[in-house]
Amino acid sequence: MKLTGLPNRRLFFEVLQRMILEHERDQNKFMLLFIDLDGFKEINDQYGHEAEDEVLVTVANRLSDDVRKSDTVARMGGDEFTIILRNTEDKQAVTDLIQKIHRNIQEVMHIKGNACYVNSSIGVTTYPENGTDSETLLRNADSAMYEVKRNGKGGYDFFQ
Numbered sequence: 001m002k003l004t005g006l007p008n009r010r011l012f013f014e015v016l017q018r019m020i021l022e023h024e025r026d027q028n029k030f031m032l033l034f035i036d037l038d039g040f041k042e043i044n045d046q047y048g049h050e051a052e053d054e055v056l057v058t059v060a061n062r063l064s065d066d067v068r069k070s071d072t073v074a075r076m077g078g079d080e081f082t083i084i085l086r087n088t089e090d091k092q093a094v095t096d097l098i099q100k101i102h103r104n105i106q107e108v109m110h111i112k113g114n115a116c117y118v119n120s121s122i123g124v125t126t127y128p129e130n131g132t133d134s135e136t137l138l139r140n141a142d143s144a145m146y147e148v149k150r151n152g153k154g155g156y157d158f159f160q
Contacts, residue, residue: 003053004060004075012074012082016134019072019084023127030127031088033098034141035063037079037105038119038153047114054111055118062104066097079118082141088126098122098156121148122156130159 007015016032023030037059044052056079063073063081072084083101088094105120123145131137144159151157 004057006060006064006081007072007074009074009076012072012076013134015072015074016084016137019086020127020132020134020137024132028086029088029129031085031094032125032127032137032141033083033085033101033156034076034123034125034138034145035081035083035101035105036121036145036149037081038121038149040079040118043111043116043118047111047116051111051114051116055109055116058109058111059105059118062107063101066101066104082138094124098124102156119154120156121145121153123148123159124156125159 019030040052040055043055059081060073060075063083067073067083067085070086074082076082085094085097102120102122105118109116123141123143125131125137125141125144127137130140140159144157148155148157
């Protein structure tokens with residue numbers, strides 16, 4: 001939580017478990033996004049560890065700004081983030097939001113006088129259609145994200 005100010009992996013799983021229980025009780029849907037930054041390693045190679053940290057903080061801020069206060073953004077470690085979007089009955093609104101998140105990550109970041117760019121591969125899974133427990137939901141979102149990477153990186157995909 002220190003670097004980005006976001007919940008870490010452990011806290012993410014606590015929130016996800018609570019979300020599953022709430023949505024199971026209320027019969028609502030939510031979506032889990034698994035985000036991996038493309039081109040992140042090159043920033044470290046080119047500009048160093050401090051620039052890498054600033055990119056992580058900038059991405060964390062952009063993700064937090066894109067979602068509602070009731071949603072949860074977490075950093076899983078390295079250059080991986082997750083977002084839990086509550087009450088996602090309107091799939092088109094969610095798709096629009098995912099596209100916005102993807103575009104905002106791609107915007108230039110001015111870090112120590114350097115223009116830094118990253119892209120994102122985003123996997124999306126839906127509760128309860130794609131899983132009813134935290135491990136399955138995360139594994140399926142991760143699988144959808146890797147499908148994006150297999151197809152050339154930079155984009156999003158819903159778990160099938």
